[in-house]
Amino acid sequence: PKQTPTAPIFTSGYNQVQTGFNSQLKKSISSGGQPTGRTGASAGLTAPRRGRGVLNPQNLTPGARVPLCGQCNLYIRGPFITALGKIWCPEHFVCTNEKCRRPLQDIGFVEEDNGLYCEYCFEQYLAPVCSKCSKKIKGDCLNAIGKQFHPECFNCTYCGKLFGNSPFFLEDSLPYCENDWNELFTTKCIACGFPIEAGDRWVEALNSNYHSPCFNCSKCKVNLEGQSFYAKGGRPYCKSHAR
Structure with missing residues (x-):
C-alpha cells in the first residue's frame, strides 16, 4: 500500500534551528568531538646495544700513543680493551x-644509560617490562602511547592485527587498527555509509x-539541508515527492 507522510513539513523557523545545529556540530567535531585517535599515531622501535670488547696487545711501536683508560684515566702499559670507541684496562x-x-x-x-652490563644484570634490573604480557623485553622494544611492548604484543585491541610500522588509533587509551576504529567508533552517514x-x-x-x-x-x-521536508517510511522527501 502507498505510504503517507508520517510527519508534517518542518516550518521555516525549524529550518533555521536545523541549519544552526549543523554549524554547531561542525564546530564540535573540529574541536575534538570525534574520538581521540582520529589523528593516528605510530610506534617507535628501539633495541639495546650489544657488543664484545676487543683485546689489543701492548703497542711497543716507537712513538706510538700510549692508551688512556676511560674508566680510571690512567695510561695503560700493557694489553687493553677497545669497545664502542673507548679504551679500558682489562681489569x-x-x-x-x-x-x-x-x-x-x-x-x-649490553650498553644502557652510558654503562656496560652483563646480560644477566641487564635482564634482571634494566630491561623494560612489556605493558601487555608483563615479561621483560630483552630485544626489540616498541615505544607507543607512553608504554613499552614486545613488537609481537602491540596489536589491535579488537582484531589482534600487529601494527608494525602502520599507524594506530586510540579510543579510551586502547589502540585499534584504522579499519576497526572506523567501524567501531566513527559516526557514519546512513545514506552513503x-x-x-x-x-x-x-x-x-x-x-x-x-x-x-x-x-x-x-x-x-x-x-534538503535547511529545507522543509517530509518524513515518510523513515526517509526524507521533498514536498513534491512526499505524497
Missing part, C-alpha cells in the same frame, strides 16, 4: 653493576546522521 672492563662487576671480555655486554570526518558538515534528522550533501530527497535527490 676495568667489567659490569657496571657494583654488586656484580663481572668481567665482560669473554661474555659480551562512510564516516563523518572531523570538520564535515552533517545533518541529524529522523534519528540518523547524514553528510550534508547526502541529506537528499529519497526520490529526486534534491538536497
Whole structure:
C-alpha cells in the first residue's frame, strides 16, 4: 500500500534551528568531538646495544700513543680493551653493576644509560617490562602511547592485527587498527555509509546522521539541508515527492 507522510513539513523557523545545529556540530567535531585517535599515531622501535670488547696487545711501536683508560684515566702499559670507541684496562672492563662487576671480555655486554652490563644484570634490573604480557623485553622494544611492548604484543585491541610500522588509533587509551576504529567508533552517514570526518558538515534528522550533501530527497535527490521536508517510511522527501 502507498505510504503517507508520517510527519508534517518542518516550518521555516525549524529550518533555521536545523541549519544552526549543523554549524554547531561542525564546530564540535573540529574541536575534538570525534574520538581521540582520529589523528593516528605510530610506534617507535628501539633495541639495546650489544657488543664484545676487543683485546689489543701492548703497542711497543716507537712513538706510538700510549692508551688512556676511560674508566680510571690512567695510561695503560700493557694489553687493553677497545669497545664502542673507548679504551679500558682489562681489569676495568667489567659490569657496571657494583654488586656484580663481572668481567665482560669473554661474555659480551649490553650498553644502557652510558654503562656496560652483563646480560644477566641487564635482564634482571634494566630491561623494560612489556605493558601487555608483563615479561621483560630483552630485544626489540616498541615505544607507543607512553608504554613499552614486545613488537609481537602491540596489536589491535579488537582484531589482534600487529601494527608494525602502520599507524594506530586510540579510543579510551586502547589502540585499534584504522579499519576497526572506523567501524567501531566513527559516526557514519546512513545514506552513503562512510564516516563523518572531523570538520564535515552533517545533518541529524529522523534519528540518523547524514553528510550534508547526502541529506537528499529519497526520490529526486534534491538536497534538503535547511529545507522543509517530509518524513515518510523513515526517509526524507521533498514536498513534491512526499505524497
